[in-house]
């Protein structure tokens with residue numbers, strides 16, 4: 001079989017088996033391409049013209065084994081391969097942290113918060129950093145920035161350390177074990193935060209793949225806003241006068257607006273929608 005035939009086969013099998021997507025890829029064909037290329041040891045950007053030649057039986061078998069594991073265990077592919085990609089950057093990942101997929105990564109890549117930053121913006125915080133992907137992307141995108149990266153999960157911070165080392169950034173990213181802002185002392189020009197924000201109803205209906213991720217990384221209480229409520233009470237104390245908070249809320253805009261009717265965020269457009277990543281100036285948070 002050729003890699004292309006294997007990709008078609010894997011996509012069909014995963015669709016038939018009712019596998020869930022959304023942890024790195026959105027569609028069966030994309031997940032199948034990722035699975036096949038990884039199993040064959042090929043880079044994700046392999047030229048498609050190289051994928052139409054038969055591979056040997058052993059290579060076919062390694063693809064089919066990984067496919068069987070993906071279908072039978074319902075583990076996300078990233079946990080099986082121990083690798084995830086975000087904005088073209090590779091991250092180590094395992095069950096200790098959420099699989100990187102934050103929409104804030106898109107905002108960083110697009111420079112969406114640049115109008116609020118200046119050459120003097122040198123201090124950033126990645127709050128709820130998990131495996132550290134946003135901290136790494138910030139450090140790569142803004143070479144003069146020093147980034148603190150905080151999380152309540154010591155296990156997730158172990159993964160973040162692996163990614164900081166992998167990208168050669170130990171001088172520029174400092175990890176902080178902290179429940180919310182309790183052990184965060186800095187004042188920042190930029191705070192990014194992809195918090196746990198899944199509401200209780202959605203948590204109860206999570207597909208198996210998402211149940212494999214740490215509950216702590218997803219569950220945001222009854223309306224998804226438990227963490228955000230606490231954060232917004234004091235976060236302005238950690239922003240410089242011109243500082244901004246960039247907050248992901250996913251599909252929870254209605255719950256957000258119900259909880260914080262008085263707040264007026266700037267909406268940063270993403271491929272998933274217009275109201276999933278919000279930006280607040282310090283002034284907007286104080287009013």
Ligand SMILES: C[S@@+](CC[C@H](N)C(=O)[O-])C[C@H]1O[C@@H](n2cnc3c(N)ncnc32)[C@H](O)[C@@H]1O
Pocket residue numbers: 097098099100101102127128129130131132133134150151152153156178179180181194195196197216217218227
């Ligand atoms: C949605 S995940 C985001 C992880 C990472 N930033 C990303 O985008 O892949 C939320 C993270 O918040 C952390 N978290 C949950 N409750 C927290 C709390 N009270 N204080 C700090 N971090 C918390 C979880 O451990 C998890 O790593």
